Amino acid sequence: MSSLTIREVSKSFGTASVLRKINVDIEDGEFVILVGPSGCGKSTLLRMIAGLEKTTSGEISIGSRMVNDLPAKARDIAMVFQNYALYPHMNVAENMAFSLKLKGAGKDEIKRKVDRAAEILGLGALLDRYPRQLSGGQRQRVAMGRAIVRDPRIFLFDEPLSNLDAKLRVQMRTEIKALHQRLKSTIVYVTHDQIEAMTMADKIVVMHNGTIEQIGAPLDVYDRPANLFVAQFIGSPA
């Protein structure tokens, strides 16, 4: 079933056109990575899917529902940002519980969902710690935990690993892939790192200057790049 449909979506800021007639179809359970150089419009597209930014034209649908006019909190989506933005005065459990509390969830439901997220992410022993007492990788896990407790239809990740050192980044790639296999949810993930895209995604969307150059399985794109830009960006053999 179709999870997310982006139809002819364009975006301008004033006179600057940053995305032009974007079309992407994402199936339920797919792990899709939007990849391209800095400034090509990846975050803007993700923010429009999340409802944090309005489209200038075109349509975005989640499932069969057109969501252009639906506010962020009414979309069945959770977003994990690059700068984890944890609440410094709340411990790990409280950080993960916060959005559920806002929604008015009961104590038992909150505990069950926080415990499940902690178990999935290996945070069980850290629930009482504060963000300043955590490593970068642990903080990133808490940020993911805050998304998981909401049990969204679609997870959005914007360069979630870019603040981590190289070794941890490689380890977290494996963890996020395992997370996807366990949750079987749809993930739309943004990175400028082509290796990350190639190793993690079911499908990559290669972007450049506000347009899509190619969509496909990583190996297909690598073997049959649509043009010189894609070949050079992905590092296909000449």
Ligand code: ADP
């Ligand atoms: P990426 O995430 O691929 O690096 P962005 O989506 O952040 O790219 O940005 C795409 C383009 O849109 C850039 O040229 C950026 O400067 C511009 N842009 C992004 N947000 C705004 C904004 N709020 N106002 C004006 N220009 C913006």
Ligand code: MG
């Ligand atoms: Mg960005």
